[in-house]
Structures are given as structure tokens and as C-alpha cells.
Amino acid sequence: MAGTSRRPESCVWCGRQVPDIGIGRRRRYCRQSCRQRAYEQRAAVRGTTIAPDSMVLTxxxxxxxxxxxxxxxxxxxxxxxxxxxxxxxxxxxxxxxxxxxxxxxxxxxx
CATH class of the missing domain: 1.10.287 (Helix Hairpins)
Structure with missing residues (x-):
């Protein structure tokens, strides 16, 4: 994809800007702790009627x-x-x- 610019992405957990590493897949999380929280969220709703990609807020x-x-x-x-x-x-x-x-x-x- 030479010559194309990638727009900054937002962390799917917290919304902060995700740093662009330039190669490979685009990162979905800004840091490891957000990735871990997202995993914990998915694990918590597993086996329920709540969709796995749902965001549960207090x-x-x-x-x-x-x-x-x-x-x-x-x-x-x-x-x-x-x-x-x-x-x-x-x-x-x-x-x-x-x-x-x-x-x-x-x-x-x-």
C-alpha cells in the first residue's frame, strides 16, 4: 500500500489514539491494559445473552x-x-x- 496514508485509529476500549506502528495489522488497543480489559469484558459476557462486542458501562x-x-x-x-x-x-x-x-x-x- 505504498503512497497511502493511514488515518489515526481510536482504541476500541478507551477511545484514545492508537499509535501507528506502520507495518502489519493495525492495532486495536492503545496499550496492553486496554487489551486486557477488553478480554476481561468478553470473558465476562461469554455464556450470556449479551453480544460479545457489547460495551457494558457502569x-x-x-x-x-x-x-x-x-x-x-x-x-x-x-x-x-x-x-x-x-x-x-x-x-x-x-x-x-x-x-x-x-x-x-x-x-x-x-
């Missing part, structure tokens, strides 16, 4: 995900309002930077 983790999603929506609404009201470009840029930061944080499940 109530606290689920609430944290919902809170981060709410923050992203509010930040997006702030950008839309600023743009509609003709805010200065530097103000819109700052709001966009905040939105991107919140979106990156929201990608993490754990």
Missing part, C-alpha cells in the same frame, strides 16, 4: 458519557449562535477549538 460511566455528549451539544450551539450573530473570527475560532476539545474528550468511554 451507571457512573454511562452518566459521564451522557454529560460529555451534553457538553459537546452546548459547545456546538455556542458556535452556531456566535456565527449567526456575526461574532469576530477570533471568538468563533476559540469556540471551535473548545468544541473540538470537548468532542475529543467525549470519544473516550472509560
Amino acid at each position: 451507571a457512573i460511566e454511562a452518566t459521564a458519557v451522557m454529560d460529555r455528549m451534553f457538553e459537546v451539544r452546548c459547545a456546538a450551539e455556542d458556535v452556531a449562535t456566535a456565527a449567526a450573530e456575526g461574532a469576530a473570527p477570533d471568538e468563533v475560532a476559540a469556540l471551535c477549538a473548545d468544541l473540538v476539545r470537548l468532542a475529543r474528550e467525549a470519544e473516550r468511554f472509560r
Whole structure:
């Protein structure tokens, strides 16, 4: 695949960026501990009606995900309002930077 660039992948367990080693299969986990947690999760649901690729979150983790999603929506609404009201470009840029930061944080499940 010479000449093609590979986009950064997210860890399937925690959502962090997975380092690209450049050769072989793409890594699915950012570190060994995430790989181990994913294995433990698969082992825990084995023999149940829960799908093996399901992600089971505690109530606290689920609430944290919902809170981060709410923050992203509010930040997006702030950008839309600023743009509609003709805010200065530097103000819109700052709001966009905040939105991107919140979106990156929201990608993490754990």
C-alpha cells in the first residue's frame, strides 16, 4: 500500500489514539491494559445473552458519557449562535477549538 496514508485509529476500549506502528495489522488497543480489559469484558459476557462486542458501562460511566455528549451539544450551539450573530473570527475560532476539545474528550468511554 505504498503512497497511502493511514488515518489515526481510536482504541476500541478507551477511545484514545492508537499509535501507528506502520507495518502489519493495525492495532486495536492503545496499550496492553486496554487489551486486557477488553478480554476481561468478553470473558465476562461469554455464556450470556449479551453480544460479545457489547460495551457494558457502569451507571457512573454511562452518566459521564451522557454529560460529555451534553457538553459537546452546548459547545456546538455556542458556535452556531456566535456565527449567526456575526461574532469576530477570533471568538468563533476559540469556540471551535473548545468544541473540538470537548468532542475529543467525549470519544473516550472509560
